[in-house]
Amino acid sequence: xxxxxxxxxxxxxxxxxxRSLVRTSLQxxxxxxxxxxADGEIALRDIISKPAHLxxxxxxxxxxxxxxLLRAVRAHPPTSKTAxxxxxxxxxxxxxxxxxxxxxxxxxxxxxxxxxxxGKLEAVFGPLT
Amino acid sequence: xxxxxxxxxxxxxxxxxxLADLEAKLMLLEQGQTDLxxxxxxxxxxxxxKGGAGAFGLEAxxxxxxxxxxxxxxxxxxxxPCDTITIKTLLRASDVLADHIQAAQGLxxxxxxxxSAALVAELExxxxxxxxxxxxxxxxxxxxxxxxxxxxxxxxxxAAPEPELEAVGWRIxxxxxxxxxxxANETGLLLRELGRLGxxxxxxxxxxTPTLDALxxxxxxxxxxxxxxxxxxxxxxxxxxxxxxxxxxxxITPLGGASNMNAPFEDEPAAVLPASDDLDIAxxxxxxxxxxxxxxxxxxxxxxxxxxxxxxxxxxxxxxVAAAPVAASASVAPAPVTIRVDLDxxxxxxxxxxxxxxxQAMLSQRVLESGLARSSGIALGLEDLELLTREIQxxxxxxxxxxxxxxxxxxxxxxxxxxxxxxxQVRLVTVGExxxxxxxxVERLAEPITHMLRNAIDHGLETPDERIAAGKSAEGTVRLAxxxxxxRIVIEISDDxxxxxxxxxxxxxxxxxxxxxDAPLTxxxxxxxxxxxxxxxxxxxxxxxxxxxxxxxxxRSIQALGGRISISSVPGKGSTFTLSLPLTLAVLDGMVVAxxxxxxxxxxxxxxxxxxxxxxxxxxxxxxxxxxxFRDRFLPLxxxxxxMGFREQPMNPTDGVAVVVETEGGQQAALLFDAIQxxxxxxxxxxxxxxxxxxxVAAATILGDGRVALILDVDVIVTDMRRKSIRPDxxxxx
Numbered sequence: 091x092x093x094x095x096x097x098x099x100x101x102x103x104x105x106x107x108x109r110s111l112v113r114t115s116l117q118x119x120x121x122x123x124x125x126x127x128a129d130g131e132i133a134l135r136d137i138i139s140k141p142a143h144l145x146x147x148x149x150x151x152x153x154x155x156x157x158x159l160l161r162a163v164r165a166h167p168p169t170s171k172t173a174x175x176x177x178x179x180x181x182x183x184x185x186x187x188x189x190x191x192x193x194x195x196x197x198x199x200x201x202x203x204x205x206x207x208x209g210k211l212e213a214v215f216g217p218l219t
Numbered sequence: 220x221x222x223x224x225x226x227x228x229x230x231x232x233x234x235x236x237x238l239a240d241l242e243a244k245l246m247l248l249e250q251g252q253t254d255l256x257x258x259x260x261x262x263x264x265x266x267x268x269k270g271g272a273g274a275f276g277l278e279a280x281x282x283x284x285x286x287x288x289x290x291x292x293x294x295x296x297x298x299x300p301c302d303t304i305t306i307k308t309l310l311r312a313s314d315v316l317a318d319h320i321q322a323a324q325g326l327x328x329x330x331x332x333x334x335s336a337a338l339v340a341e342l343e344x345x346x347x348x349x350x351x352x353x354x355x356x357x358x359x360x361x362x363x364x365x366x367x368x369x370x371x372x373x374x375x376x377x378a379a380p381e382p383e384l385e386a387v388g389w390r391i392x393x394x395x396x397x398x399x400x401x402x403a404n405e406t407g408l409l410l411r412e413l414g415r416l417g418x419x420x421x422x423x424x425x426x427x428t429p430t431l432d433a434l435x436x437x438x439x440x441x442x443x444x445x446x447x448x449x450x451x452x453x454x455x456x457x458x459x460x461x462x463x464x465x466x467x468x469x470x471i472t473p474l475g476g477a478s479n480m481n482a483p484f485e486d487e488p489a490a491v492l493p494a495s496d497d498l499d500i501a502x503x504x505x506x507x508x509x510x511x512x513x514x515x516x517x518x519x520x521x522x523x524x525x526x527x528x529x530x531x532x533x534x535x536x537x538x539x540v541a542a543a544p545v546a547a548s549a550s551v552a553p554a555p556v557t558i559r560v561d562l563d564x565x566x567x568x569x570x571x572x573x574x575x576x577x578x579q580a581m582l583s584q585r586v587l588e589s590g591l592a593r594s595s596g597i598a599l600g601l602e603d604l605e606l607l608t609r610e611i612q613x614x615x616x617x618x619x620x621x622x623x624x625x626x627x628x629x630x631x632x633x634x635x636x637x638x639x640x641x642x643x644q645v646r647l648v649t650v651g652e653x654x655x656x657x658x659x660x661v662e663r664l665a666e667p668i669t670h671m672l673r674n675a676i677d678h679g680l681e682t683p684d685e686r687i688a689a690g691k692s693a694e695g696t697v698r699l700a701x702x703x704x705x706x707r708i709v710i711e712i713s714d715d716x717x718x719x720x721x722x723x724x725x726x727x728x729x730x731x732x733x734x735x736x737d738a739p740l741t742x743x744x745x746x747x748x749x750x751x752x753x754x755x756x757x758x759x760x761x762x763x764x765x766x767x768x769x770x771x772x773x774x775r776s777i778q779a780l781g782g783r784i785s786i787s788s789v790p791g792k793g794s795t796f797t798l799s800l801p802l803t804l805a806v807l808d809g810m811v812v813a814x815x816x817x818x819x820x821x822x823x824x825x826x827x828x829x830x831x832x833x834x835x836x837x838x839x840x841x842x843x844x845x846x847x848x849f850r851d852r853f854l855p856l857x858x859x860x861x862x863m864g865f866r867e868q869p870m871n872p873t874d875g876v877a878v879v880v881e882t883e884g885g886q887q888a889a890l891l892f893d894a895i896q897x898x899x900x901x902x903x904x905x906x907x908x909x910x911x912x913x914x915x916v917a918a919a920t921i922l923g924d925g926r927v928a929l930i931l932d933v934d935v936i937v938t939d940m941r942r943k944s945i946r947p948d949x950x951x952x953x
Contacts, residue, residue, distance in 0.1 A: 193402030
């Protein structure tokens, strides 16, 4: 049973508000190691230089969007097994399908509750302690 | 304030940035730069506002942003053209969006509902091209943010379960492919999810597993057969496999019913991707990993969450990557790092630094008075301290410096609205948005600039008909520029309109008794009459530039900031208003002078030169007004102590020092003081808040010895006070 406290998480969103919301929610779930990146490109640099277990990334971002980040993360052997949850602004079926093709592990629709985030994390990692 | 509220504050701050960005990008669109990147940036800004607003339950804002966003989505997909009419609507929509944000913040009581509804209708009209908007449920679908409403299975042609089929259970045959594992998915979790739906019997078929020598760890070779003893909806089953269905072979058969096979997904994911998706992943990775060009996967001991046997977050936490040179790679461009700091903290710091400067000056003075040699260790140390203090002060001031952009970006909306109101065509050109100035100055710039822009459009520019008749383009141009000039910030507001009608201005001034009918005035003096109190050229006080506020009020608010305003105008060509303001309201380089028993500060930027008056250079105009020769010209010589009332009788000019100063308007004069004591940086303390406004005094400061010294308002002394002080019975004591 994975411990939330040992989970290393990278939160990617161009909006500080969203990053803060995800961070706060994660903290409520007991996640302590949380890094942030303001776009896909910064996130990619970050994840390549320092691994994480999970990326929670927005889709629509400047420079490199969420899908691009997902593809790059999956294409790079050292990071390819990082779990990836995509944040979407609405239930955009086409987007989620494309993300699934690129190997996304789950998605989370904004706005979300802590319980929803927990559900998504557990769907990816199993029950958290 | 709880975390949620704190984030909300951040959200509204971010909204301001997003709105500014939105405005800037819309301006680009308006200028014809309708490329995808710009449209996308507009979409993103609106989308972000909506996303954040949703998180805080700001429904009115979400609803408006949604309609806005939907049109942007049509534009960026190319389904709708980004034409002039659309852009005009977008601009107005951004104004209403700003109103909604303000209303959500409680800054304005409520949004103009009529205007908002009209804009929504306009946006929807553009989105749906005159057709009826789609059915309500579609709207709900987009809008409800119901994660559960989304169902991947809906798209699968064979996914719909046959309604007449009463399955009592399901058999799921599931064979993960290698890439399912590669995407960090786990069989165990999927089995657990299935187990939640009802009692399961799981059979593992490992017959395809090759012998060890032929085994490839990356391949999938296990087949799981799960019998689910529960009459659940097939959609619920498919949901479990939402994220892996293209990475596995999956067959779902109802137990005790007809076969309902889902064909295994054989197609390669890439094959169904749009051709336009040309992201160069290799280049991206190379760029992102910087110098680490050769793959060194083994040196990154990433303890991934291993799927087997039991799902567990890797413990210990990822090993530090000390061995990997990746983190140290020098070619990784550092992202600009910023932090947000509460303004109060910065202000507190500035205050303390101000006190530090004063203390340092006091200490220096004490040391000087104690008779210690300049070469003594203490004196030298103090000199170093002074340099450091100054550096601290500059650095702290830089924290507060902000580009004037935040004010400038509010102006396009104003120009649009005013132009609409007076039916004129106006183009606003802004220059120097990145010019930095102290935050307080930035904030207080908005009002005078607003007023002067209104004035330029309402009075300065002609109507389109008049412009065409005058051989100009129908569209008038208003230019708003910011620049640094000799330690001050200069704001210029110019128009290419009719210029100031001097005859009319003069007539009004005479009618209102502001000047004598026969007053010999230069063109410049006539132009500057519009700043005179009680002067208003508008025949009817209009709603736009009138508002009961004249240019004299603008002038006073600028002066309160330590600034000056002047105007230059060419008939038929237009007018230019020039504002000049100090960069900061906190410190000033000054010359310390003595006048009678008082110590005064003359702002250094105004000082041209100082000289000792010689009897031969002194003359008296009309026997009373003293003037001094300065480089082949005669300048008025002003006895500051006399006009300030520090003494009753004028001093003998040859006993004092003359300091030549120049006003913002370029007027020169010589100020007569008893002596010059030195030059230093002083911390400005408002006289108004601590005492009251005194004519001729801009502010006060605390000297090294703890005394208060007044900082002179040179412009007022030279232009206004000199005249008043000259009484008819004034006689020089010779």
